[in-house]
Amino acid sequence: MSPVDITVVEDTAAAARIVGERLAEQTQIGGHVVLTGGSTPRLAYELAAALAPDWSRVELWWGDERCVPPDDARSNFGMAKEALLDGLEQAPAAVHRMQGELGREAGADEYLLELIDAGTFDLVLLGLGPDGHVASLFPDSPALEVTDRDVVGSESGFEPFVDRITLTLPRLCATRELLFLVTGDDKKDAVARVLAGEPSSDAPGSLARAAEGGVTRAVLDRTAAALL
Numbered sequence: 001m002s003p004v005d006i007t008v009v010e011d012t013a014a015a016a017r018i019v020g021e022r023l024a025e026q027t028q029i030g031g032h033v034v035l036t037g038g039s040t041p042r043l044a045y046e047l048a049a050a051l052a053p054d055w056s057r058v059e060l061w062w063g064d065e066r067c068v069p070p071d072d073a074r075s076n077f078g079m080a081k082e083a084l085l086d087g088l089e090q091a092p093a094a095v096h097r098m099q100g101e102l103g104r105e106a107g108a109d110e111y112l113l114e115l116i117d118a119g120t121f122d123l124v125l126l127g128l129g130p131d132g133h134v135a136s137l138f139p140d141s142p143a144l145e146v147t148d149r150d151v152v153g154s155e156s157g158f159e160p161f162v163d164r165i166t167l168t169l170p171r172l173c174a175t176r177e178l179l180f181l182v183t184g185d186d187k188k189d190a191v192a193r194v195l196a197g198e199p200s201s202d203a204p205g206s207l208a209r210a211a212e213g214g215v216t217r218a219v220l221d222r223t224a225a226a227l228l
């Protein structure tokens with residue numbers, strides 16, 4: 001597996017700034033950007049919207065979604081809408097949200113169709129769960145074994161406990177850059193297992209690396225990096 005380029009900064013705000021700036025840079029280049037859910041990226045999205053109000057050269061995708069309506073507080077799309085999309089002057093060329101409200105199987109089938117012509121992603125953002133999960137690929141989940149589909153429905157292995165729609169590992173990894181953003185003391189064990197341990201399905205993030213020709217980076221704060 002390709003090595004991960006790791007940047008450690010003082011705190012959450014500094015980590016969010018790096019990722020916000022990276023997103024803003026991608027708006028100049030254009031291309032296909034995959035957002036992550038969870039709470040950690042909110043600040044990075046807000047900064048990206050402030051730094052780059054024109055996203056018209058970018059198509060947005062999601063790595064995973066909770067099976068709730070888009071206006072539910074748990075929706076990954078909903079978080080990105082509030083933190084990023086609502087602050088823009090020029091909307092992205094396309095916003096390919098996962099339709100969580102359809103349920104995990106129908107939602108995954110719809111996204112499969114949406115992804116047909118997508119090609120290689122330019123930038124995939126990933127958070128990391130304290131259990132080592134990325135997107136909605138949970139430890140030892142059957143979804144980790146799927147190599148013949150780009151997107152699947154899955155059960156949740158972590159809060160919030162609602163069904164999920166998730167890209168599969170090969171689809172997440174088909175990117176020019178895979179970028180982890182992880183902060184906080186509660187993530188330090190997972191960070192060590194995912195970035196410094198052997199690849200293993202009990203720490204799914206350890207299996208998430210950009211495919212050949214791509215780069216994998218991680219932006220961490222000091223507390224998340226404490227065991228590296």
Ligand code: 6PG
Nearest residue numbers: 037038039040127128129134135
């Ligand atoms: C989700 C995610 C998930 C998330 C991690 C970290 O929908 O829950 O995409 O993989 O990135 O659970 O979440 P936090 O940033 O909230 O810790």
